């Protein structure tokens with residue numbers, strides 16, 4: 001079911017025949033085709049789940065989408081920018097300005113407060129510090145942690161920590177948010193809260209792609225892109 | 241958001257990138273990150289900086305102490321003056337002590353710039369506390385005839401009693417240098433008492449009328465008994481030939497006088513005359529410390545090297561431990577250069593903090609030791625700035641390798657645990 005009624009909208013991600021082969025040039029046995037020709041578009045305002053069994057290539061695809069890894073073949077555009085040929089510095093710029101990341105392990109700085117962690121989402125954008133702090137405060141309000149600005153990660157629950165990490169991803173209002181197993185370290189209640197938060201942020205206009213191996217969780221999102229062995233095997237858009 | 245607004249051109253040579261805003265980090269933020277990285281691990285930072293601190297302490301203290309002792313010697317020289325020259329009769333061709341002409345002092349006084357001149361003549365005589373002492377027991381004291389002008393020319397200071405005068409020089413009287421007085425067991429109390437103190441000198445009883453303070457410039461006079469010229473001729477059959485001439489002139493004409501002194505003192509055999517400047521020996525003391533200073537500086541440099549290795553080791557461990565942080569920062573938009581500069585900045589900050597601690601310690605050590613020795617405290621600012629400059633260099637050298645390693649980590653590798 002590719003080709004949806006969202007096609008006329010601005011595309012924040014256009015992937016064409018992406019491949020990623022690990023261990024190329026080594027022995028045939030060490031060669032792993034993690035992505036085997038992935039073509040996909042994500043339009044502005046979408047909330048999509050990328051779902052598939054372990055080892056199907058979800059994280060690899062996420063890293064390629066996030067310009068953390070370069071594909072072996074194919075082309076990729078982020079927010080209209082062809083990133084396939086960019087050098088390392090330019091890829092850093094794309095990450096700084098176009099993409100927000102949420103990780104399973106949160107990756108918060110334990111020595112910093114919530115607001116400092118969130119402000120670091122803008123650290124490499126050239127925005128002055130005072131303005132970064134102001135926007136971080138706004139972002140923490142958006143994720144419902146307006147009363148936890150100066151708490152440190154150790155003083156927050158797992159769900160709250162992931163909220164801080166989500167605030168850090170959205171603080172710059174990037175056109176694309178990539179979340180790899182954002183509920184992987186959380187209990188069911190906290191997971192439900194995070195899913196609800198992602199829906200709320202999407203409702204405000206944020207484009208989000210969530211990676212999960214959990215079909216039940218994926219079913220909670222309007223679009224489900226299913227992967228297997230490095231390829232997309234199904235792309236389902238729930239009719240509203 | 242202004243993702244596609246035209247930004248300044250950046251290092252990419254790809255046309256698609258020309259309209260991208262760059263990834264950037266303000267210098268203030270970079271500094272803050274480096275300092276926070278160190279503050280998060282204070283004990284490790286302290287241990288890593290310790291070697292650097294000790295190295296800089298050594299460097300600063302060595303320079304400070306050598307400068308302070310030099311300042312002390314210069315102060316002494318200022319007080320003593322550097323305008324005293326001596327002319328001594330060397331050995332004659334036939335061997336044996338050469339003699340200077342009897343009128344040598346008068347000749348020297350006639351040299352234009354000469355302010356004062358005095359003569360000392362060696363006398364072959366022995367001196368004893370009394371006539372029953374075993375001659376061997378009080379050896380080593382030289383008996384010399386001295387002109388009355390010797391005291392002011394050389395700057396001799398009377399510790400007790402009085403100097404040779406026009407009246408006393410007619411009688412068998414002597415003034416003793418400090419070492420000579422010690423050896424003979426003649427104390428200030430004996431001089432001050434109403435009974436005259438006598439010594440057995442060249443088979444005559446001589447009255448000791450004065451004792452001298454030790455003299456820094458003319459230590460040879462400390463161990464001698466000085467007898468007036470007329471008394472020496474009268475009682476000790478002195479031939480009136482001086483063996484050493486002392487003279488002072490204005491500071492600016494010392495060299496000019498030096499050039500003519502030998503010929504003036506002994507026109508017939510100027511080559512046999514040795515001219516020297518006693519203050520040179522004192523000044524040389526400041527210079528002889530140079531070898532020792534070099535050794536200590538070398539030790540300081542080794543401490544710095546070891547300290548640098550400590551910093552490098554700390555940074556290698558730090559980069560390994562903080563892979564996730566590196567990965568996160570790359571995901572947030574940090575470039576390789578940002579990562580490299582962050583760790584390089586930490587290494588330099590670590591090193592410089594150690595350097596500052598070392599400079600403070602070095603200043604303290606200098607101040608304490610100089611005060612203890614009664615030296616003026618002298619620590620040139622260049623020593624401190626050089627010490628700190630070196631730590632910046634050490635930090636860069638120690639940090640560049642681990643920092644580059646951290647920067648080269650692929651973001652995905654840094655993020656996976």
Ligand SMILES: Nc1ncnc2c1ncn2[C@@H]1O[C@H](COP(=O)(O)OP(=O)(O)OP(=O)(O)O)[C@@H](O)[C@H]1O
Nearest residue numbers: 022023032034053054055056057058059060061213
């Ligand atoms: N750096 C790498 N070197 C070699 N092979 C790799 C590397 N990274 C991933 N792979 C391989 O690529 C394939 C896809 O891995 P990936 O991590 O993308 O799977 P995933 O769908 O995210 O799985 P999971 O749900 O377990 O996280 C796997 O077979 C994996 O072993």
Ligand SMILES: [Mg+2]
Nearest residue numbers: 058059060180
């Ligand atoms: Mg994965």
